[in-house]
Amino acid sequence: MRVIVVGIPGVGKSTVMEEAARRLNYTVVNFGTVMFEIAREGGLVEHRDEMRKLPIGIQQEIQREAAERIAAMDNVMVDTHMLIKTPGGYMPGLPQPILMALRPDRIIVIEADPVEILQRRAGDEGRRRDADTVETIKEHLELTRMAAIASSILTRASVCIVRNPQNGVERAVSAVVEAMRG
Amino acid sequence: MRVIVVGIPGVGKSTVMEEAARRLNYTVVNFGTVMFEIAREGGLVEHRDEMRKLPIGIQQEIQREAAERIAAMDNVMVDTHMLIKTPGGYMPGLPQPILMALRPDRIIVIEADPVEILQRRAGDEGRRRDADTVETIKEHLELTRMAAIASSILTRASVCIVRNPQNGVERAVSAVVEAMRG
Amino acid sequence: MRVIVVGIPGVGKSTVMEEAARRLNYTVVNFGTVMFEIAREGGLVEHRDEMRKLPIGIQQEIQREAAERIAAMDNVMVDTHMLIKTPGGYMPGLPQPILMALRPDRIIVIEADPVEILQRRAGDEGRRRDADTVETIKEHLELTRMAAIASSILTRASVCIVRNPQNGVERAVSAVVEAMRG
Numbered sequence: 001m002r003v004i005v006v007g008i009p010g011v012g013k014s015t016v017m018e019e020a021a022r023r024l025n026y027t028v029v030n031f032g033t034v035m036f037e038i039a040r041e042g043g044l045v046e047h048r049d050e051m052r053k054l055p056i057g058i059q060q061e062i063q064r065e066a067a068e069r070i071a072a073m074d075n076v077m078v079d080t081h082m083l084i085k086t087p088g089g090y091m092p093g094l095p096q097p098i099l100m101a102l103r104p105d106r107i108i109v110i111e112a113d114p115v116e117i118l119q120r121r122a123g124d125e126g127r128r129r130d131a132d133t134v135e136t137i138k139e140h141l142e143l144t145r146m147a148a149i150a151s152s153i154l155t156r157a158s159v160c161i162v163r164n165p166q167n168g169v170e171r172a173v174s175a176v177v178e179a180m181r182g
Numbered sequence: 183m184r185v186i187v188v189g190i191p192g193v194g195k196s197t198v199m200e201e202a203a204r205r206l207n208y209t210v211v212n213f214g215t216v217m218f219e220i221a222r223e224g225g226l227v228e229h230r231d232e233m234r235k236l237p238i239g240i241q242q243e244i245q246r247e248a249a250e251r252i253a254a255m256d257n258v259m260v261d262t263h264m265l266i267k268t269p270g271g272y273m274p275g276l277p278q279p280i281l282m283a284l285r286p287d288r289i290i291v292i293e294a295d296p297v298e299i300l301q302r303r304a305g306d307e308g309r310r311r312d313a314d315t316v317e318t319i320k321e322h323l324e325l326t327r328m329a330a331i332a333s334s335i336l337t338r339a340s341v342c343i344v345r346n347p348q349n350g351v352e353r354a355v356s357a358v359v360e361a362m363r364g
Numbered sequence: 365m366r367v368i369v370v371g372i373p374g375v376g377k378s379t380v381m382e383e384a385a386r387r388l389n390y391t392v393v394n395f396g397t398v399m400f401e402i403a404r405e406g407g408l409v410e411h412r413d414e415m416r417k418l419p420i421g422i423q424q425e426i427q428r429e430a431a432e433r434i435a436a437m438d439n440v441m442v443d444t445h446m447l448i449k450t451p452g453g454y455m456p457g458l459p460q461p462i463l464m465a466l467r468p469d470r471i472i473v474i475e476a477d478p479v480e481i482l483q484r485r486a487g488d489e490g491r492r493r494d495a496d497t498v499e500t501i502k503e504h505l506e507l508t509r510m511a512a513i514a515s516s517i518l519t520r521a522s523v524c525i526v527r528n529p530q531n532g533v534e535r536a537v538s539a540v541v542e543a544m545r546g
Binding site (some may be wrong): 107145148150152154156159 | 276
């Protein structure tokens with residue numbers, strides 16, 4: 001099974017995903033890392049921060065190749081984003097042609113309380129100052145659900161919404177594991 | 183006109199749909215029943231509960247054939263689901279290829295108050311014990327709207343949201359009839 | 365860049381869009397007007413209110429031609445609707461084939477408080493009596509977001525949600541301008 005795992009920054013996605021993958025004997029694959037490896041193999045970049053300087057057409061080509069590479073894998077959790085918040089708006093991380101190439105079986109959406117998300121982000125050193133408010137975090141969570149459902153209609157993947165409350169990681173991990181076995 | 187009628191368990195879909203169909207002189211066709219008939223005609227199953235044991239590829243083939251069979255009908259209300267809640271998450275009842283084969287003109291989404299839905303389900307004998315809460319029912323209602331709108335963009339079908347409150351069946355039926363004539 | 369600007373009646377879309385276009389040196393193109401021009405050039409209609417009397421198939425053909433005509437333009441803001449409220453339900457203004465022909469880079473959704481929307485509509489002389497309530501306006505706003513996100517997944521366009529509060533036009537215009545430059 002190929003599972004897409006998404007969640008906006010601060011929901012605690014990595015912790016939940018990695019522990020669930022460990023229990024299920026799944027491999028976690030980061031979509032962006034696969035893209036970077038393809039670009040490096042092709043001699044297009046040496047460092048990851050050069051990726052965004054590539055022409056858009058090339059980036060999209062690499063994105064599709066990454067999706068195809070991952071589609072050849074099984075028992076894999078794909079660490080990626082439904083909607084990336086940019087100064088130009090919410091950018092779809094998995095637009096239609098990429099979804100169709102990726103052929104996911106499940107989409108797991110990790111969510112958390114907007115106030116807790118803000119607090120987690122504030123405690124996260126090294127992060128640039130965050131302009132988000134509880135309102136914009138709510139918006140990002142809501143739009144992510146919409147993108148997950150649209151992706152589900154396009155791909156037949158089922159969608160699981162998993163809440164990851166403060167001090168509730170164990171329950172979130174169990175919910176992911178159960179959904180994967182369901 | 184071909185109309186898809188959806189609503190999560192407990193909204194009172196059947197009552198509203200059947201009375202609206204009667205007034206409009208429409209036929210109600212259950213999508214799952216058409217699938218079963220196709221499988222039985224093909225000698226694949228004898229009983230309805232054997233359907234889910236068929237290989238996924240066969241099930242999808244039957245699903246598409248059902249959509250094509252219904253697409254040949256007119257003045258029909260299609261009783262089906264946008265998102266089926268399973269242990270593995272919300273599964274799309276009408277993924278893109280099925281929608282494209284079905285070519286609906288309208289999508290009618292029957293909704294009710296989450297608390298009333300819980301109460302109706304509790305009073306429904308023969309139903310297995312329900313793990314849903316007001317929160318998860320709200321989620322299912324919200325995701326169903328999202329799936330209906332994504333389906334609308336894919337098919338050009340217009341979407342009607344019809345509320346079916348306790349003691350308000352007559353108003354719900356009228357709303358469906360008006361939307362169909364609109 | 366081609367930007368789709370949408371917003372339900374009463375959010376104050378025109379004011380925000382036109383001022384943002386002026387500052388960015390963009391042209392505002394009304395989708396419906398382009399459709400009318402195509403129909404008039406083809407000798408199909410003389411007046412705009414004849415458009416809706418054309419056979420559906422012809423209307424869809426004109427819609428696609430309008431999308432292609434606009435797709436050939438650059439630095440353009442397309443004034444249109446995600447979901448048009450009709451007696452038969454919410455009709456998608458930009459169904460999939462039209463979106464694919466239009467190839468937008470951005471979708472800007474202008475929103476406002478539902479109560480303010482009702483008040484603006486009430487003050488709008490010449491408008492036919494409005495049957496909408498705060499509840500149905502909330503519904504229309506929510507479904508519009510869903511349609512925008514589904515369109516984003518289909519087209520790769522990024523989505524910006526811009527709030528236009530009473531006495532906040534300047535901030536709304538700035539938000540649009542920043543999103544366009546972002």
